[in-house]
Amino acid sequence: MAELLHSPEELKRVQDELADVVGLDRRVEESDLDKLTYFHCALKETLSFHPPIPLFLHETAEDAAVSGQFIPSMTRVIVNVYAIGQDPNYWKDPNTFRPSRFLDESSPNFKGSDFEFIPFGSGRWSCPAMQLGLYALNLALAHLLHSFTWELPQRDATKIRTKAGEKFKSNVPLKVYSPCGNPVYLRPALEIGKTKFNFTIQTTGMQ
Numbered sequence: 433m434a435e436l437l438h439s440p441e442e443l444k445r446v447q448d449e450l451a452d453v454v455g456l457d458r459r460v461e462e463s464d465l466d467k468l469t470y471f472h473c474a475l476k477e478t479l480s481f482h483p484p485i486p487l488f489l490h491e492t493a494e495d496a497a498v499s500g501q502f503i504p505s506m507t508r509v510i511v512n513v514y515a516i517g518q519d520p521n522y523w524k525d526p527n528t529f530r531p532s533r534f535l536d537e538s539s540p541n542f543k544g545s546d547f548e549f550i551p552f553g554s555g556r557w558s559c560p561a562m563q564l565g566l567y568a569l570n571l572a573l574a575h576l577l578h579s580f581t582w583e584l585p586q587r588d589a590t591k592i593r594t595k596a597g598e599k600f601k602s603n604v605p606l607k608v609y610s611p612c613g614n615p616v617y618l619r620p621a622l623e624i625g626k627t628k629f630n631f632t633i634q635t636t637g638m639q
């Protein structure tokens with residue numbers, strides 16, 4: 433929602449599609465979702481740009497090699513999904529919110545086999561509830577965008593940014609421990625005008 437509010441042209445395109453597909457005399461229904469092509473692109477772009485789980489923590493079960501780098505068995509590996517989503521080697525203009533990049537049929541899908549786009553993880557440890565998560569996201573977002581007109585009070589003052597890796601003074605920080613035991617603090621934050629939203633994820637069992 434924040435990205436779309438920040439890009440009124442994109443917001444209009446998504447809302448026009450909803451008006452075309454659903455019409456304006458009834459609410460969105462589950463059966464409409466498959467027909468919302470551009471809406472899905474906006475959702476993918478958001479999950480790529482702002483992955484809800486920005487770091488994956490895994491441990492190797494056996495010796496492995498990744499891109500020529502030897503990783504011994506029982507090594508904790510942090511996959512920085514947030515950084516992958518911002519990487520200019522994989523994304524053209526990575527800092528621009530542009531859903532149309534997902535229009536191309538060869539663009540990454542949710543299956544986790546395109547490693548530049550893995551908001552639900554990949555392989556054996558990927559999210560077992562991906563379909564449920566996507567369904568909830570799709571339906572909630574489609575209702576919000578279809579039923580209401582949205583605009584920011586002060587467009588010029590809009591600022592959207594995410595912050596990571598910064599120690600902060602919240603009472604519930606996300607603490608991730610690096611392999612050598614040092615805590616890493618993470619707080620993705622978003623600012624729209626004067627309003628600041630903090631997304632704090634509580635984790636357990638990662639120490």
Ligand code: HEM
Nearest residue numbers: 484485488489551552553554557558559560561564565566
């Ligand atoms: C947009 C919504 C969601 C996103 C983006 C998401 C993403 C993820 C990711 C990235 C992982 C870890 C992958 C890894 O470690 O490599 C994960 C794991 C998991 N997710 Fe989700 N998830 C979502 C919704 C949900 C929902 C709604 C549920 C439950 C109802 C759920 C249950 C789980 C569980 C149980 C795991 C752990 C699986 C395991 O370790 O074997 N997720 N999810």
